Amino acid sequence: xxxxxxxxxxxxxxxxxxxxxxxxxxxxxxxxxxxxxxxxxxxxxxxxxxxxxxxxxxxxxxxxxxxxxxxxxxxxxxxxxxxxxxxxxxxxxxxxxxxxxxxxxxxxxxxxxxxxxxx
Numbered sequence: 001x002x003x004x005x006x007x008x009x010x011x012x013x014x015x016x017x018x019x020x021x022x023x024x025x026x027x028x029x030x031x032x033x034x035x036x037x038x039x040x041x042x043x044x045x046x047x048x049x050x051x052x053x054x055x056x057x058x059x060x061x062x063x064x065x066x067x068x069x070x071x072x073x074x075x076x077x078x079x080x081x082x083x084x085x086x087x088x089x090x091x092x093x094x095x096x097x098x099x100x101x102x103x104x105x106x107x108x109x110x111x112x113x114x115x116x117x118x119x
Contacts, residue, residue, distance in 0.1 A: 003049055003107035007100045009042045014096035049106055056113060 017039070024035055050072060057068055087095045 003103045003110060006043060006045050007103035007107060010096045010100035010103065013039075014093040014100065018093075046103075049103075053110075060114065 021035070021039070024032065027035070054065065054068060058065055083095050083098075086098065
């Protein structure tokens, strides 16, 4: 569910963040910091998917945990470079839409996991 929430919020941010936040640039620094914190807070769920996936994988196929770490490490390096190039070439809104699509795919993939009882 967190993945779907992140996907929706990132898609909304890609379309509406600039027009909504531009008028707030004249606010005092403390107010801008509060707005920035409030805007970024929902995206804190982005870091939850990998630990939750590791926990599930450890219960189902513990022997695949090293592979999960290796794939995540490689994907992190490649995605960082690709996101930078995409942001420079197409803009940050496109990067946010791509991230939104990735999280939507993750949300669909999570629904396909076999359910296992909690310990």
